[in-house]
Amino acid sequence: MKVVVIGAAGQLGSDLCAVLGERAVPLTHQQVDVNDPLGLLAVLRETRPDWVVNTAAFHRVDDCELDPGRAFRLNAVAPWNVARAAAEVGARTCFVSTDYVYGRDVPDPRRPWLESDPPAPLNVYGTSKVAGEDLVRQVQPEALVVRSAGLYGVRGSGKGWTFPQLMLHLAETRGAVRVVDDQVLSPTYTADLAAAIVSLMEDGAAGLFHVVNDGHCSWYEFAKRTFEIAGVEVDLAPQSTAEAGRRAARPPWSALASERLPRPLRPWQEALEEYLEKIGKVPAGRTR
Numbered sequence: 001m002k003v004v005v006i007g008a009a010g011q012l013g014s015d016l017c018a019v020l021g022e023r024a025v026p027l028t029h030q031q032v033d034v035n036d037p038l039g040l041l042a043v044l045r046e047t048r049p050d051w052v053v054n055t056a057a058f059h060r061v062d063d064c065e066l067d068p069g070r071a072f073r074l075n076a077v078a079p080w081n082v083a084r085a086a087a088e089v090g091a092r093t094c095f096v097s098t099d100y101v102y103g104r105d106v107p108d109p110r111r112p113w114l115e116s117d118p119p120a121p122l123n124v125y126g127t128s129k130v131a132g133e134d135l136v137r138q139v140q141p142e143a144l145v146v147r148s149a150g151l152y153g154v155r156g157s158g159k160g161w162t163f164p165q166l167m168l169h170l171a172e173t174r175g176a177v178r179v180v181d182d183q184v185l186s187p188t189y190t191a192d193l194a195a196a197i198v199s200l201m202e203d204g205a206a207g208l209f210h211v212v213n214d215g216h217c218s219w220y221e222f223a224k225r226t227f228e229i230a231g232v233e234v235d236l237a238p239q240s241t242a243e244a245g246r247r248a249a250r251p252p253w254s255a256l257a258s259e260r261l262p263r264p265l266r267p268w269q270e271a272l273e274e275y276l277e278k279i280g281k282v283p284a285g286r287t288r
C-alpha cells in the first residue's frame, strides 16, 4: 500500500506518516497546493499511490466566518480537486472531516452522534466541511470519510497551540483560566486517529466513519483533566459560551461515537495522559 499524505507537516499528517513509515509519500503545503488541480494531478501521476489522504483544511473556525470563500475553497472545492485527481490515477481518497458538521441540534435523550445521524452544521467551517464530504463522495462514492474532533498531537496544531498546550501556557502566564463548560466534544489524540485511519485503509474500508477517542467531555473538563495529569495548580473556573463571546457559533453537543468501527479507540483520558507524557508535561513519579 502506497499512501500520499497531503498536509504532511500538520499534526495529523505527521502522525499518519509516522504510522505508515515507508508506505507514506509525505506532501507538505510547500510541495503541493490542494487549490492547484493540475499540480495535484502531476504529483499523483508521478507517485501512483493506492490512497490519497487529504488532511489540508482552513480550520480556524472564527476566521471561516470572516472569509467563507476561503473556507469553501479549502474545505470543499479543494477536497473535490483531490478526489478527482486521485480518481484519475486509480487511487482511493480519504477525506478528514469534523464533529462540527453537527451543532444545530442536540439528540434527545443525549447520546453521541453516530454515522447514520444527518449533519446539521451551525457555522461556516462545519457547512464547508459537509460540502467537502458531499463533493468527495460525488467523485468517489467509495471514498473514505473520517470525522474526528478536538485534535491534539505532538507536532502541534496549524492553529498555533494544541488545546492542552494552550491551557498549560495560560496557567503559567496568567494563573487563572476560564473555559467553556457548555460545549461537549470527544477530544482525540492524532496518534490514535492516524493508527485507526491506516487500519481502515488497510482493510479497504469505504464510506463514513466517526473516529474519536472514546467518551466525551466539555472543554472545561478537558482542561481540568489536563491540569490534573500535569500536576498544575491553577484557578480554573467554568464559563458559558455566551461569556466567551467568540465570533462563530459553536456546537453545544458534538460528542461522536461509531456504529461502524470494529472497536472503539481508547478513552480520551488515557490518550491525553500519553500525549502529555510525550511532550514532557507529566511530573516524574506520577503513576497511572
Ligand SMILES: NC(=O)c1ccc[n+]([C@@H]2O[C@H](COP(=O)([O-])OP(=O)(O)OC[C@H]3O[C@@H](n4cnc5c(N)ncnc54)[C@H](OP(=O)(O)O)[C@@H]3O)[C@@H](O)[C@H]2O)c1
Binding pocket: 006, 007, 008, 009, 010, 011, 012, 013, 028, 029, 030, 032, 033, 034, 035, 054, 055, 056, 057, 058, 059, 074, 096, 097, 098, 099, 148, 149, 150, 151, 152, 156, 157, 158, 159
Ligand atoms: N484540529 C482539530 O481540532 C480538528 C478537529 C476535527 C477535524 N479536523 C480536521 O482534521 C484535519 C487535520 O487537522 P490538523 O489539526 O492536523 O491540521 P494542521 O495541523 O493545521 O495540518 C494541516 C496541514 O495542511 C496544510 N495545508 C493548508 N492549506 C493547504 C493547501 N492549500 N494545500 C496543501 N496543504 C495545505 C497545512 O500547511 P501550512 O500550515 O503550511 O499551511 C498543514 O500542514 C483537517 O481536515 C481538519 O479540518 C481538525
